[in-house]
Every structure is written in structure tokens, then in C-alpha cells.
Amino acid sequence: MDDGEWEDVDNIPLHLRPPVGSKYLTIVDVTGVHFVLVRPCQCLNAERYHMQLFLAKLCPSTFDKPSTAFTFSVLDDFLRDNVECGTSGMNYYSKLRRVTSNVFPHLVVDRYRELLRVAWQWCLLKLLKWSGFQDNKNCTKKGDLVIFCAACPQPGINIDPAANLDDWKYSRTVVMDGNFKVEHMHERRPDDQVWLMDGRGFMVANPPYQAYLKATPHIMEKSSCNNHKAISQASASRGKLNSMGVGATACAQHGCFYPHSVVDFQKGER
Ligand SMILES: [Zn+2]
Ligand SMILES: [Zn+2]
Incomplete structure (x- = not known):
């Protein structure tokens, strides 16, 4: 039988149900997936909504009218798990579902595709920051975002550009x-x-x-x-x-x- 056939919205536990009738954000964090009522600042000199989210350490999944945001800590945690444990996006999201509800992980909203997209953007943002770029317009040279060995001789970096390289x-x-x-x-x-x-x-x-x-x-x-x-x-x-x-x-x-x-x-x- 298909999952959707017998799942009734009324049967979803309260804490997994999105709030009705109010504007909320789905926030994905290391502590699980949460629905949080969020109201952006409407002042005249206010930043745009997605920038306000960034200032609150939330990375929105889209830039116009975001409805889902990932906390910086969940994105860092995913990249670390991916590098050190070889965790795929699918496995990592399953883990977040399990963290949110150990009894009904399958009832937790699916933000797997959003996680994949945002994680790549996050990775690029981190690389740009580490390499000292404000945005990726100035970063045009090959291999600009990564560093090479600190010990190998490189003219202009760790040896005098005028040195005789045949030495x-x-x-x-x-x-x-x-x-x-x-x-x-x-x-x-x-x-x-x-x-x-x-x-x-x-x-x-x-x-x-x-x-x-x-x-x-x-x-x-x-x-x-x-x-x-x-x-x-x-x-x-x-x-x-x-x-x-x-x-x-x-x-x-x-x-x-x-x-x-x-x-x-x-x-x-x-
Ligand atoms: Zn305000
Ligand atoms: Zn080396």
C-alpha cells in the first residue's frame, strides 16, 4: 500500500504539523526540522528578507520569498559529515528526520533537494570567504579558490621571484x-x-x-x-x-x- 493512502493529516503528531494560517519558516537545524513563525523587519532601512535571514545565521533555500532556511550549523555539520564520514545528502537528511522524530521519521517534511542545493552554495560561500573574495565576480583565475602546498617552492609566495629556479x-x-x-x-x-x-x-x-x-x-x-x-x-x-x-x-x-x-x-x- 502507498504511504499516502492511509496517512491522514489529522494523524500527524502536533509537533510535526505545520502551523495553519500564519507565516512560518521551515528551519532545518542539527536539532531537527522545525516550523518557526518568523516576521521580517519592515522598517524603511531594513535589509531584504533573505539578507535578514543570513544575519540571523540562516541560509534561505531560495532568495525570493524563502519558506525554508538552513542554519549555518547544520550546513557546517553536513559538510563535515560528508568529508569525514562520506555521508550522502540522502543519508544526512534521513538522520535529521530521525532526530526530529524517532517514532515518525517518515512524517517529517522532505527538504532533501533543498539541502543539496543550499549545501553547494554554502560550500562556495565558504571557499570565497577563505580565499578573501567578497563575491565570485572577481574570482576568475584557475584554481583561485583552493590553496597549494605551503612548503613547496613557489616564486612570489615563499621564495624570491628573482631567485634562480634551476637551483x-x-x-x-x-x-x-x-x-x-x-x-x-x-x-x-x-x-x-x-x-x-x-x-x-x-x-x-x-x-x-x-x-x-x-x-x-x-x-x-x-x-x-x-x-x-x-x-x-x-x-x-x-x-x-x-x-x-x-x-x-x-x-x-x-x-x-x-x-x-x-x-x-x-x-x-x-
Ligand atoms: Zn524593524
Ligand atoms: Zn609540497
């Missing part, structure tokens, strides 16, 4: 390797995709990379080794995957990735 002490060692676990599916609606920071992080900019892939002929190699992933994947079919792994360049001494150097593998180490 042995200024040499850098670079390693390149691939990861075949990070697969990326084809987008369902590629036209709807918005690139927030194309080429400004560790990944290479997409349009020039696609142009390069098209322009480079690929020669299939026959290998005598029968279970080398880089080779066996090269002849596998891509199916629904957009990319089958990533390849990156890092400094050998400290293991820091080079900004604007990570590429998607199309097949094997191609």
Missing part, C-alpha cells in the same frame, strides 16, 4: 595517480546544471577539457596484464557513467594536490 633546492617532485572508485553518473537534465566554481577549485575547467578530449585521438592498447584496472576499464563500457574515476597531480614530498589539475577519466587512465 637544486627549488626543485619540485610531482606524482600523478588515479582513483577508480569515484564514479560520476550522467546528469538527468544536463541543461539545468549550473557550474558554481568551474575550474576554480582542484578540478580542471570543463569546456576546455571536453574540447581537449574531443580533439585527442585515443589509441587502444593491448595489454598482457589481465587484471590491471587502468587497462581493463579502458575496454569496459561506460554505460550510465559520465566519468569512471579521477586523476590528480600532487607534490610528492607533502601530498598536496595541485589546484586546477584533477581530471575526470573517461575510460581507464584516459
